[in-house]
Amino acid sequence: MRHATFRQLKVFETIARHLSFTRAAEELFLTQPTVSMQIKQLTDIVGLPLFEQIGKRIHLTDAGRELYTTCQEIFGSLERFEMKVADHKGLKKGRLRLAVITTAKYFAPRVLGPFCQRYPGIDISLKVTNRERVLERLSENMDDLYILGQPPENLGTNFQPFMENPLVMVARADHPLAKRKNIPLQRIAEEPFIMREPGSGIRQATQQLFEENGISLRVRMEMGSNEAIKQGIAGGLGIAALSVHTLALDWISGEFAILDVEGFPILRHWYIAYPGDKKLSVVAQAFHDYLLNEGRQVAEAPFNDPRIVWPEKILKAIKAPLPTA
Ligand code: PGA
Numbered sequence: 001m002r003h004a005t006f007r008q009l010k011v012f013e014t015i016a017r018h019l020s021f022t023r024a025a026e027e028l029f030l031t032q033p034t035v036s037m038q039i040k041q042l043t044d045i046v047g048l049p050l051f052e053q054i055g056k057r058i059h060l061t062d063a064g065r066e067l068y069t070t071c072q073e074i075f076g077s078l079e080r081f082e083m084k085v086a087d088h089k090g091l092k093k094g095r096l097r098l099a100v101i102t103t104a105k106y107f108a109p110r111v112l113g114p115f116c117q118r119y120p121g122i123d124i125s126l127k128v129t130n131r132e133r134v135l136e137r138l139s140e141n142m143d144d145l146y147i148l149g150q151p152p153e154n155l156g157t158n159f160q161p162f163m164e165n166p167l168v169m170v171a172r173a174d175h176p177l178a179k180r181k182n183i184p185l186q187r188i189a190e191e192p193f194i195m196r197e198p199g200s201g202i203r204q205a206t207q208q209l210f211e212e213n214g215i216s217l218r219v220r221m222e223m224g225s226n227e228a229i230k231q232g233i234a235g236g237l238g239i240a241a242l243s244v245h246t247l248a249l250d251w252i253s254g255e256f257a258i259l260d261v262e263g264f265p266i267l268r269h270w271y272i273a274y275p276g277d278k279k280l281s282v283v284a285q286a287f288h289d290y291l292l293n294e295g296r297q298v299a300e301a302p303f304n305d306p307r308i309v310w311p312e313k314i315l316k317a318i319k320a321p322l323p324t325a
Pocket residue numbers: 101102103104129130131132148149150165196199200201202203243
C-alpha cells in the first residue's frame with residue numbers, strides 16, 4: 001500500500017460512499033475514465049478486487065470494505081488535523097512555550113495577562129531559569145520564544161529589544177550612602193556586596209563595569225535569587241546591583257534606596273529571541289508582535305503609577321527610547 005496515492009484513496013472512498021463511479025466522478029470533477037484508471041491502479045497495488053458488479057450495481061468486496069474503513073479513519077484524522085490547524089490560525093487554540101531569564105519573572109507574567117485575556121484558548125508554559133540555561137534551551141530549540149537581559153552571543157539568533165532594563169545599585173533605605181550624590185565606583189568597592197550566582201546576566205554586566213574600571217568588589221556572598229538578595233539587603237547583609245524591575249512592587253514599601261553611583265544605572269535592554277532558522281507558530285508570532293507593540297506599556301505599569309515616586313534618573317532610564325536596528 002506504500003505506493004497508493006492520496007488521490008487514489010480519495011477516488012476509492014468517494015466511489016465506495018456513493019457505490020457509483022458516475023457520482024464519484026461528478027463529485028470529484030473528474031472524467032469517468034480517470035476515475036476508472038485510478039481504481040485500476042489501486043486494485044493492482046492492493047492485489048485484490050475492491051468492487052464487484054452484480055447486475056447493474058456495484059458492491060464492495062471484503063478487501064474493499066476493509067479499505068473503506070481504513071480510508072474513513074485516514075480522512076477523519078486528516079480532517080481533525082485541518083480543523084486544529086485552522087483553530088491555531090485563528091488563535092483560538094494553541095500553546096505558547098516561553099523560556100525567560102530569572103529576572104524577567106518580575107514582568108513576564110504581568111505581560112502575559114492581557115495576551116491570555118485576548119486569546120483565552122491559548123495555554124502558556126513559562127520556564128524561568130538563568131541566562132546560561134536559557135541560552136542552552138535556545139540552542140536546543142526547546143521553546144517558542146526566549147526573553148533575555150542581553151542579546152544571545154550565538155550568531156544566527158533572531159533578537160529584538162522591547163524594553164529598557166536598567167541595573168541599579170540597591171541598598172537598605174537607612175544606608176549611609178542612601179542620601180549621597182555621585183558616589184564613586186571605588187567607594188562601592190568598600191561595601192559588602194551581594195552577588196548573583198555564576199551564569200547570571202546581572203552578575204556578568206556588573207562584573208564587566210567594575211573590571212573595566214579596574215575595581216574589585218568586596219563580594220560578601222553569592223545568592224541565586226533576586227528575592228533572596230532583596231531580603232539580604234533588607235537584613236543589612238550588604239548592597240547589590242539589581243534590575244530595577246525587581247523593585248517594581250517593592251519600591252513603595254520604602255525599605256530600599258537606589259544609590260546614585262557613577263556609571264549607574266547600567267543601561268541595558270530586554271530582548272525577545274528565537275533561533276534564526278525557526279518558523280514561528282501562529283501563536284508564537286502573535287505573542288512576539290504583542291510583546292513588541294504593547295508589552296512595554298503593560299510591564300512598565302508600576303513605573304507609571306502616580307502613587308509610586310521613583311528617582312528622576314531611574315524614570316529617565318526606564319523611559320529611554322529603544323535602540324533602532
Ligand atoms: P539574570 O539575567 O536573571 O540571569 O541575571 C537578567 C539580565 O541579564 O538582566
